[in-house]
Amino acid sequence: MRELIDKYKGQGFKMTPQRLAILKYLEGNTSHPTAEDIYKDIRKTYPTVSFATVYNTIETLCKRGDVMEVTIDPGRKHFDPNPAPHHHIICTSCNTIGDVFVDYSSALNLPESIRREYAVSGNHVDFYGICKACRGRKHDLKKT
Amino acid sequence: MRELIDKYKGQGFKMTPQRLAILKYLEGNTSHPTAEDIYKDIRKTYPTVSFATVYNTIETLCKRGDVMEVTIDPGRKHFDPNPAPHHHIICTSCNTIGDVFVDYSSALNLPESIRREYAVSGNHVDFYGICKACRGRKHDLKKT
DNA sequence: TATTATAATAGAATCGTTCTAAGTTGAATG
DNA sequence: CATTCAACTTAGAACGATTCTATTATAATA
DSSP, X not given: OHHHHXXXXXXXXXXXXXXXXXXXXXXXXXXXXXXXXXXXXXXXXXXXXXXXXXXXXXXHHHHHTSSEEEOOOSSSOEEESOOSOOEEEEETTTOOEEEEOOOOTTTOOOOHHHXXXXXEEEEEEEEEEEEHHHHTOSSOOOOO | OHHHHHHHOSTTOOOOHHHHHHHHHHTTOOSOOBHHHHHHHHHHHOTTOOHHHHHHHHHHHHHHTSSEEEOOOSXXXXXXXXXXXXXXXXXXXXXXXXXXXXXXXXXXXOXXXXXXXXXXXXXXXXXEEEEHHHHTOSSOOOOO
């Protein structure tokens, strides 16, 4: 807790109870939550919290580089509190998202034609598969 | 034109003028248009076309496997009429999307820990960079 | 502890997308 | 050809995620 508070102390980040709750929820969280996931959790402690607070706080954290937006789900944004570059694997049955910590930069050679057109700055890989839990299930159980 | 009509003849795909216009717009199109891009173009010929028709037709084409949904832009869906597996490169300045026709499957080795958890079925790489046109510009010109 | 810039809140607004209900039409059939 | 009807088109309503607005509250600071 103290570490979290210290991390954000100073330079115009006003620490409020709501923000602290969001930071605590996100710290070490590998579930790639949506704004709604965060909202629902914070509401347990702060029943009057608004979506605006969740979105505003996420936006601030994204600008600080502490949270990354994950564009995988066509329906809504997911957020990843791990700012270290990494990749994702999505279960095509239940839609849960896992992390892949491998640097593929040297493996992802681009053809000359592309390198002529673009000054390439980064890459991100999405893997698709079926997770263990889903393989052990008869019917798909999409996470809503 | 004839080829297009023949391609879709039979098995319950009713060819309408609007659908033909959408198919013509999409054929060989590498611009990764949004529903709105398609709508605006079709409206030039069919001013009363509705978004529902665009979305319905895209959905039908996606189900047939002739069009792929591209989940790169957090704000809206883009569509790719090239169903062959390939990757994308996004200009972080103007947001335009290019194609990368390289099969990286053998280069994208997953760690044992992931392979234990997932039956992996596919992958997709997003590259990021600045396109030539944007490098020749002083200020960013985001495509809206 | 007074000040003030920043944040929280409720609710309205917006945007992309999906749904609905009614009217229309392509194409299969006689 | 004319008939039939499932499939399509349409306008507009509905929806869900996100953003905005106006007001009130509060953390940080001096």
